[in-house]
Amino acid sequence: MSDLRELYQEIILDHNKQPRNFGRLTGSARRAEGHNPLCGDQITIYLQVSGDLIEDARFEGAGCAISKASASMMTEAVRGRTVCEVEGLFQGFHQMVTAEPGMLPDVDKLGKLAAFSGVCEFPARVKCASLAWHTLRAAIEQAKTPVSTE
Amino acid sequence: MAMVGTREDARADARPVAALDVERVRADFPILSRTVRGKPLVYLDNAATTQKPRAVIDTLRRYYEDGNANIHRGVHLLSQTATEQYERARRGVQRLLNAPHLHEVIFTRGTTEAVNLVAASFGRRFVGQGDEIVLTEMEHHSNIVPWQMLCEQVGARIRVAPIDDRGALRMDAFEALLNERTRLVSVVHVSNALGTVNSIGRICELAHAAGAKVMVDGAQAAPHLRPDVRALGCDFYALSGHKLFGPTGIGALWGREELLDQMPPWQGGGDMIEQVSFERTTYNTLPAKFEAGTPHIAGAIGLGAAIDYVESIGYPAIAAHEQDLIDYATAAIGDVPGVRITGTAPGKASVLSFVMESVHPHDIGTILDSEGVAVRTGHHCCQPLMRRLGVPATARASFALYNTRVEVDAFIRALGKVREVMG
Numbered sequence: 001m002s003d004l005r006e007l008y009q010e011i012i013l014d015h016n017k018q019p020r021n022f023g024r025l026t027g028s029a030r031r032a033e034g035h036n037p038l039c040g041d042q043i044t045i046y047l048q049v050s051g052d053l054i055e056d057a058r059f060e061g062a063g064c065a066i067s068k069a070s071a072s073m074m075t076e077a078v079r080g081r082t083v084c085e086v087e088g089l090f091q092g093f094h095q096m097v098t099a100e101p102g103m104l105p106d107v108d109k110l111g112k113l114a115a116f117s118g119v120c121e122f123p124a125r126v127k128c129a130s131l132a133w134h135t136l137r138a139a140i141e142q143a144k145t146p147v148s149t150e
Numbered sequence: 151m152a153m154v155g156t157r158e159d160a161r162a163d164a165r166p167v168a169a170l171d172v173e174r175v176r177a178d179f180p181i182l183s184r185t186v187r188g189k190p191l192v193y194l195d196n197a198a199t200t201q202k203p204r205a206v207i208d209t210l211r212r213y214y215e216d217g218n219a220n221i222h223r224g225v226h227l228l229s230q231t232a233t234e235q236y237e238r239a240r241r242g243v244q245r246l247l248n249a250p251h252l253h254e255v256i257f258t259r260g261t262t263e264a265v266n267l268v269a270a271s272f273g274r275r276f277v278g279q280g281d282e283i284v285l286t287e288m289e290h291h292s293n294i295v296p297w298q299m300l301c302e303q304v305g306a307r308i309r310v311a312p313i314d315d316r317g318a319l320r321m322d323a324f325e326a327l328l329n330e331r332t333r334l335v336s337v338v339h340v341s342n343a344l345g346t347v348n349s350i351g352r353i354c355e356l357a358h359a360a361g362a363k364v365m366v367d368g369a370q371a372a373p374h375l376r377p378d379v380r381a382l383g384c385d386f387y388a389l390s391g392h393k394l395f396g397p398t399g400i401g402a403l404w405g406r407e408e409l410l411d412q413m414p415p416w417q418g419g420g421d422m423i424e425q426v427s428f429e430r431t432t433y434n435t436l437p438a439k440f441e442a443g444t445p446h447i448a449g450a451i452g453l454g455a456a457i458d459y460v461e462s463i464g465y466p467a468i469a470a471h472e473q474d475l476i477d478y479a480t481a482a483i484g485d486v487p488g489v490r491i492t493g494t495a496p497g498k499a500s501v502l503s504f505v506m507e508s509v510h511p512h513d514i515g516t517i518l519d520s521e522g523v524a525v526r527t528g529h530h531c532c533q534p535l536m537r538r539l540g541v542p543a544t545a546r547a548s549f550a551l552y553n554t555r556v557e558v559d560a561f562i563r564a565l566g567k568v569r570e571v572m573g
Binding site: 013017040128 | 509516529533572
């Protein structure tokens, strides 16, 4: 049960129930789709980018609590950041969720995103947590093909 | 039409069925005594793969420790013994399927390979431009993709028979799809995602009346009901060893002799040949014609042991036990708030597929696992079916002969924990 509480932290459950920045951006927004064929999770990320700055980020989609909360908290974390800063967050987040058990790196710089540190104890759920981030990267790069976790 | 091979028959057949002694059965499966995350293992993922009885495990160990040799053409004792055991396992499959001829039983890696074999070989011989293959909405990807590959190659097309909201095949719509272009109907016997038991006898009657052949995906059926191919009236039947308490990587295809004889070999290699020269090769007779290369000998022998085991328990006792479990579980899950069962076809097998309001199946799976309860979550390799049901995924508990009401209780309690965790 303690591991479960580590995974399903209050902030994650909150974002699952009330996702922030849920919806779409139109006009000149960048957009990318991602899906996890194993569990059917689907997500679309929308970004309003000005020069190097991510002015706005939104998402739409359906998925498990981990993937939905991850997308929601990610959109909050990347708003107002530069593409370069976001890449740093991506790297830090990825290292955190894929860490060997007991080998968790320093997650302080990730702020609220550190709530996902419990994911590394659940290898089957790593893709749920990282789907939004991979899709975000595709949106930044304006990739034409949907992102897949497989 | 004799209605053999359905769950009802197993019951209707029944002279008084000796009740299954579940504690004795459980003692036959070593893995069931282990714990998971500190809790007794409650294994309810039997539709994905079943656990193995000691009889199968011992057979595999004995083969490798004391009997390992390549089969056929060996003149030494070990080879002869291995050949005898391998062919004895073939007789086991023949007996299980009530197949008319031993040489109609072909060992494959599993159901998937069997479908691919028929798609490639029957397809090459009998399916052409403009012809049609009929599938159903509840098919597993393994019974969709091989036909799509065939259709792309030969210019044929797939027609899909719809299901109703309970997950039962709509027979009227199925019948309406059949026409003079229909070459083959390929249909699942028992749906892995819903538990629906299809009326194969009726499907065969209708398909045959239209001049089409029928292939049955029996992967999910064989652990629950006797797949009697003569009573069913089908033309091909495929099964997987690992879903029948046997090893992974082994399965079987049964096909009618007159069809298999007309079908070209599928894979080339050892054992499937008669004479080889660089100019010309002549092929072996059935079943070797379809068994290229050294097969999974241990697997086949293990499958034989699994069939012996199932027969020692008996299908009527298995069916009665599983019926009790699915009835009990269906009633119990009805009391869990916000749960909806997907797949409620009458007479369905012991598969309980469900969704829970505002909780994704993946989260259900993780939380149940923390309680030692193993279920499957996802699309169950049935993405078209999930789309038809309007859900991205479901959670699925599937019961086998060794499961108990006590385990169902543990499963239901664990569902309570899902609410507790997810709020």
